[in-house]
Amino acid sequence: xxxxxxxxxxxxxxxxxxxxxxxxxxxxxxxxxxxxxxxxxxxxxxxxxxxxxxxxxxxxxxxxxxxxxxxxxxxxxxxxxxxxxxxxxxxxxxxxxxxxxxxxxxxxx
Numbered sequence: 001x002x003x004x005x006x007x008x009x010x011x012x013x014x015x016x017x018x019x020x021x022x023x024x025x026x027x028x029x030x031x032x033x034x035x036x037x038x039x040x041x042x043x044x045x046x047x048x049x050x051x052x053x054x055x056x057x058x059x060x061x062x063x064x065x066x067x068x069x070x071x072x073x074x075x076x077x078x079x080x081x082x083x084x085x086x087x088x089x090x091x092x093x094x095x096x097x098x099x100x101x102x103x104x105x106x107x108x109x
Contacts, residue, residue, distance in 0.1 A: 004031035016040070022094070023047060030106075037102045041065070041094035049091040055105045056084040063098015067091070 009029045016024045022045030026038045041047075041063060049068070060080045067076050069090045076082065084090050 005029045020047070021045065033106055033108075035104045035106060037104065039100040039102055041092075041098045041100070043094055043097050045094045047090075047092045049089050051087050051089050052084065052104075053086055054107050055086050057103045058082045058084060059101045061099040061101050063094060064096035065098055065100075066093045066095060 005027070009027075011026070011028075014026050014028065016026050018024050019039070022042035024040050026040075028036045028038055030036070038061075058081060060076050060078050062078050064075065064077045067074055067082060067090065069082060069084060070088045075095070082090075
């Protein structure tokens, strides 16, 4: 992968990548410090409990999700946001077809 995306990233020119059953992602821009990713969920798709090595901020662009972050469970819907700290366990279940916009703070090399 290049160290940075083009200045303009167009949805219809950017491939979707399968993440898990009912979950796919589309990388919408990046450089060596950060990236932004759209993550699409089908109803019933589960993002099982996991952690990341970098902090992420997620915005619910559509749908309804049950999120668990560090043991705290909440329903989130369009317009809501979450901060997913590095090393903190989180998971989600998609209740209504949805889309997350996730900004990722990439660790320095």
